[in-house]
Amino acid sequence: MPSAVRFGVNYTPSQGWFHHWLDFDLDAVRADLDSIAALGLDHIRVFPLWPYFQPDRALIRPRAVEQLVRLVDAAAERGLDVNVDGLQGHLSSFDFLPAWTRTWHRRNLFTDPEVLDGQAAYLHTLAAALADRPNFLGMTLGNEVNQFSAGPHPDPDRATSDQIDAWLERMLAACEKGAPGRLHLHAEYDATWYQDDMPFTPAQAARRGALTAVHSWVFNGTAQRHGRTSVPTEHHAAYLIELSKAWANDPHRPVWLQEVGAPAPLIPAEHAAAFTAATVASALDCPDLWGITWWCSHDVSRELADFPELEYTLGLLTNDRRPKDIAHTLAGLARDHTYAPAPRTTALVVPADPAARSRCAPGGDVFEAFFRLTADGARPTTVLDTRAADAGHLAARGVTEVLTPDQVLPTPHGGTRS
Known part of the structure; x- marks a missing residue:
């Protein structure tokens, strides 16, 4: 029987971007939510x-928390559920970290005991404030916080994988204590899956939290290497969904495509709708998909300075709330899709060693083999090399064929849609 997949959007306010918290205007928020x-x-x-919410380690601003609750309530009035990211963290090329963690007060975000106390208190406060709201889905710890822990960040807060694991456990527990039983999770950008020295690991992404989140951006080398209409570009989101399953202990752990967008100029505006249709169709062919949340709702205003050029045009809606072609495409898919994917019976072997993650990145042998299989219609998933001979694990996932990358030969398609 077909089952439901959630369709949503990452909310970027049309007025003031995320700086709108400084001049919170509920009427403007309501108008944005109406357009969504x-x-x-x-x-x-x-x-x-x-x-803005926790400017001092001992001060979580009550008015800011109240404004967040009002936003969630306004969303409920429009039939919208809400996931709240906590530690922002990093957004659209800008870092937003409180002064009590930087410069003269420089302390490691992932290991300093006082910083951990402050973070846990903050996440608990937000979760508790929303715990009785029926449309509150749960907390995401922060937006791509792994970018703070390693290069290419210019000033990373170094930590070991064990220290990151302890950080994840404590922060997720703070969210659960504040709002028991909700979908609390963490979410990283794709270096978790692709970068050998990233202390946030695939196993953590696929085992900690209520579900696995993946963020799919084809400006990571995929579109540059293969082109905008290639199989790798149009199936990159599906690849991350299926790659995550190799590390999951639950054979049917839900996966949330929490960020995906059409970045110009790699995906020109006139091709964004087609890219959206192809990306969503490939994601809907993945079993155990929880939902798809597009980046983002509204364009960044040209009145704001210093954003990378692509950030000004990523919205489904213009800055004055007019829907683009891409919005109509996503709306049609949300309205008319059927979600009943068949099991993926062919599994490609991937290395369990996190120091070999680059093999899964664009140009790596796992990445390229996956898309040769996809181009041939094989609908692959992935399995760890340590589980490739585990008959019980394979059976639980419906896998009947296991291939290593060197067994996947080049095809006449060349990895490009014919």
């Missing part, structure tokens, strides 16, 4: 800016 609800989407992901 009109597309037929069912949830949003929202982003309190951490230094």
